[in-house]
Amino acid sequence: MFKIFVKNLRLYGYHGVRPEEKNEGQYFIFNVEIKISKESFKDKDDISETVNYSEAVRIIKEINSKNKFDLIETLAEKIAVKISEMSYMINKVKVKVEKIKPPIDEKLDSVGVVFETGLSQKIKGDQIVYLSIGTNKGNKLENIKNALSLINKSGIFKILAVSSIYETEPMYFKDQENFFNLVVKTSVCGSISPFVLLGYIKSMEHELGRESQIIKNGPRIIDIDILHIDGVSVDSDILKIPHPELSKRNFVIIPLSEIAPDFIINGLNILKYINKNIFPDKVVKINQNI
Numbered sequence: 001m002f003k004i005f006v007k008n009l010r011l012y013g014y015h016g017v018r019p020e021e022k023n024e025g026q027y028f029i030f031n032v033e034i035k036i037s038k039e040s041f042k043d044k045d046d047i048s049e050t051v052n053y054s055e056a057v058r059i060i061k062e063i064n065s066k067n068k069f070d071l072i073e074t075l076a077e078k079i080a081v082k083i084s085e086m087s088y089m090i091n092k093v094k095v096k097v098e099k100i101k102p103p104i105d106e107k108l109d110s111v112g113v114v115f116e117t118g119l120s121q122k123i124k125g126d127q128i129v130y131l132s133i134g135t136n137k138g139n140k141l142e143n144i145k146n147a148l149s150l151i152n153k154s155g156i157f158k159i160l161a162v163s164s165i166y167e168t169e170p171m172y173f174k175d176q177e178n179f180f181n182l183v184v185k186t187s188v189c190g191s192i193s194p195f196v197l198l199g200y201i202k203s204m205e206h207e208l209g210r211e212s213q214i215i216k217n218g219p220r221i222i223d224i225d226i227l228h229i230d231g232v233s234v235d236s237d238i239l240k241i242p243h244p245e246l247s248k249r250n251f252v253i254i255p256l257s258e259i260a261p262d263f264i265i266n267g268l269n270i271l272k273y274i275n276k277n278i279f280p281d282k283v284v285k286i287n288q289n290i
Helices: 019-023 053-066 072-084 140-153 194-207 250-259 270-276
Strands: 002-013 026-036 090-099 111-118 128-135 157-162 166-168 179-188 223-229 283-285
Touching: 002 053, 026 053, 026 072, 053 072, 072 090, 072 111, 090 194, 128 140, 128 157, 128 250, 140 157, 140 179, 140 194, 166 250, 179 250, 194 223, 250 270, 250 283
Parallel strands: none
Antiparallel strands: 002 026, 026 090, 090 111, 128 179, 128 223, 157 179, 166 179, 166 283
């Protein structure tokens, strides 16, 4: 576990219940601890492989300057939640906010609050997690096999069902090769946060050779997405569950219907949803053993 911290950041703000606090303002001291897991760190000397403390400072300054909260509890919570959404690598954020000249007639250095947020929403072993796997670079069949092997050996997932492989037309950026896609039905081993789960998936993609995309939705050697987790809803800058594009992607819906015919999309059984919605993108099952 790594701990990134911001120590004694001094900012002028306008938070407090009393009118003079809102109008005249005062200095606040901010201390932040951000914990990231070693498993998320790729052993590369690269700022993109960790959490940038400069971005954390920017978030603190922005929330402090753009708001006038009655309670510093609210200020601390807003900062902690926003920082926790910076990266899938973050396990826990602790924010301490102090007033160094509180409006009370006592001899003291400061008063303040500490707010600590973990990624409290957990996935349990009996909850189903659907993943999609796609590839359109190199040996696509081998890429699929390697991804499934890594998922199976991860110690995080238990594979329950795997759809057929489908050859699919690119949906967004058209000037590229067709994809191979499939959907995997899994459960998780133990209890885990959706954000930590995302971290493991990103690590798998990295191990399988995925690089940063020059073209958005362009060619990629591997793409592993979390489609849906039973009983879990997440809406953050780095993770949204269910996947917001699930209902629009023929290359996901068709293989998903094969292994989850009772799945519900927009209030409809998935098979009825497919019959009701005709998508133009071509999806063809291929006869390949995996």
